Amino acid sequence: MSQSHVAAMLSRHWKLAVLAAAGCATVTAATTIAAVAHSGQPDAGSVATAADGKGMPAGDGGGKGEGVEGKRDHDRGGKGGHAKGDGEYGGHHGGADATHVECDPNDLIANLVDLNAERGGELVLAKDCLYTLTANQDDNGLPEITQPIAIHGNGATIQRAANGDDFRVFEVGVGGDLKLSHLTITRGKLGDGGEGGGIRVAAAGRLDLDHVTLDRNSTDLENSDGGAVYNEGVTTIRDSTLNKNTSEDGAAVYNQAGKLEISDSKITGNINDPDLGYPALYNENGTTKVKKSLLSYNYGYYGGGLYNREGVAEVEKSAFTYNFGYYGGGIYVDDPVYVRDSTVAHNTVAADGGGLILNDAAVIENTRIYGNVAIDSEGGGAHVANAGNTVVFRNSEIHDNQAPGNGLSGGGISISSGGRVNLTDTKVTGNISDREAGGVQNNGTVTTNGKVRIIDNVPTNCQATGTNPVPDCFG
Known part of the structure; x- marks a missing residue:
């Protein structure tokens, strides 16, 4: 035809x-x-990288x-x-x-x-x-x-x-x-x-x-x-x-x-x-x-x-703001991701990872993670749950995130058993959780490079000395 x-x-x-x-x-x-x-949506021009x-x-x-x-x-x-x-x-x-x-x-x-x-x-x-x-x-x-x-x-x-x-x-x-x-x-x-x-x-x-x-x-x-x-x-x-x-x-x-x-x-x-x-x-x-x-x-x-x-x-x-999920309010990673020059802010989850949940290798660079909330679990800013692969936070700020649930920890970052995190020239400040540690709750392995500041977190910056200690973290 x-x-x-x-x-x-x-x-x-x-x-x-x-x-x-x-x-x-x-x-x-x-x-x-x-x-x-969209009701209540912030002007995109006001969201800075x-x-x-x-x-x-x-x-x-x-x-x-x-x-x-x-x-x-x-x-x-x-x-x-x-x-x-x-x-x-x-x-x-x-x-x-x-x-x-x-x-x-x-x-x-x-x-x-x-x-x-x-x-x-x-x-x-x-x-x-x-x-x-x-x-x-x-x-x-x-x-x-x-x-x-x-x-x-x-x-x-x-x-x-x-x-x-x-x-x-x-x-x-x-x-x-x-x-x-x-x-x-x-x-x-x-x-x-x-x-x-x-x-x-x-x-x-x-x-x-x-x-x-x-x-x-x-x-x-x-x-x-x-x-x-x-x-x-x-x-x-x-x-x-x-x-x-x-x-x-x-x-x-x-x-x-x-x-x-x-x-x-x-x-x-x-x-x-x-x-x-x-x-x-x-x-x-x-x-x-x-x-x-x-x-x-x-x-x-x-x-x-x-x-x-x-x-x-x-x-x-790019900016990920005011999103909601049961897990990983802004970004959920099961396979490699590269985030740079971005903002992850004011996201909310019922469970883990108010801002991000990272189950595989990831590089988070020149990025601010703030104002995120994990209502009834850990990792207000980010939850790292991968086994064997490394998540890198470089030249980034993780601040003023919360894990407020009863008996929960890791207002800034929570790291599960087997998880690996490298902090390079990164600040973890002003995060809050119900129990220690408010800054970095580490059940895996943390390495640090350059100027790392883990300060002003509540109730503590990192968990008790001797239990998966976080280098360069005091109090």
Whole structure:
């Protein structure tokens, strides 16, 4: 069967699906799109990194919410949806060959079908339009992306209809290369076993998000992954916001054996399964790098912000603040992680590791860990539970953390049997626990290098002399 015949069949298939869906023939633009401000969230610009005191990227941390539908006259001179040039669409226009899409989900679907058949291209959406999707094909609201396609959102929003079937918005298939900019994606939804409530990226697929908001997308809280994005390919996210998405695991992004890079972005208010769910960013068997980003007010059972499992994770110039987990409020590590020039602050857990729980080799460098709380266990700042591998704290500060539970210790750092910690040019100060030691509770092995200061911790800086002593620690 020829490629043109397949394309024609696919186009007819989508048109039939669209016509069969109730209410999809008439779609109006949004008169307003309200910004969703996360209640109580700190301004990212006020969260300084530990090493240089520079602020995080500015912004409100919220995403665009549900649009208010209303009619709007685009006066396109007849159809005109495929006309090129600036016209009244304004904003980001793409290249000279970009196609302008009417404020109509049917036109968006038709253009995507055409670009898949024509080996890719660029689309410019109608300025500030609200595209409401009602058709569902193979759990997707739009045709699967199989070619290089760029969509310039122009401030538009694409959403699943509130009373529609459950489906994600985009799927990037094998060979697909999707670039999205200046766009909001909201209300994508999948049930039990779903992957990627907003966007799914297959192995050998690519996704690039630039100034994109993924807001209130979801997969079921049982046996499902990636509330906003599920990635098996290569995904790059920059200058974007992932806000109030939900899933069992990886409510913001689930990176399954893929490559994930996030920069200058905000990941806020995402919720995972409260019983056994993994946090906002879940890296499993993949590679994840987070740079100049804020992860705040996220919730997960195993870590609120980031969980690294059987992969490699790197964090640079980022802040993990006000997250909550049962274990490891900010970061949970089962495999190697490198954190530098960052802040882990004001996170809370019911059990171990208010700021971090470290079960494998890790380097924490030029980083401040403060104001974290382990409510009913040990390691207010950090809990080290690995056996055989070393956790290095270098040029860092661990201060004013708490392990307040009755009979509990290690307000700053707790180290389990077999755990190894190296402190180099690091300060452990002002931490509090119910019993000794308030600073470093050591049941493993601690080595020190350079200027190490363990002072002003309550009730003691380190535990009694002779029981796994901490070098250079007195009182």
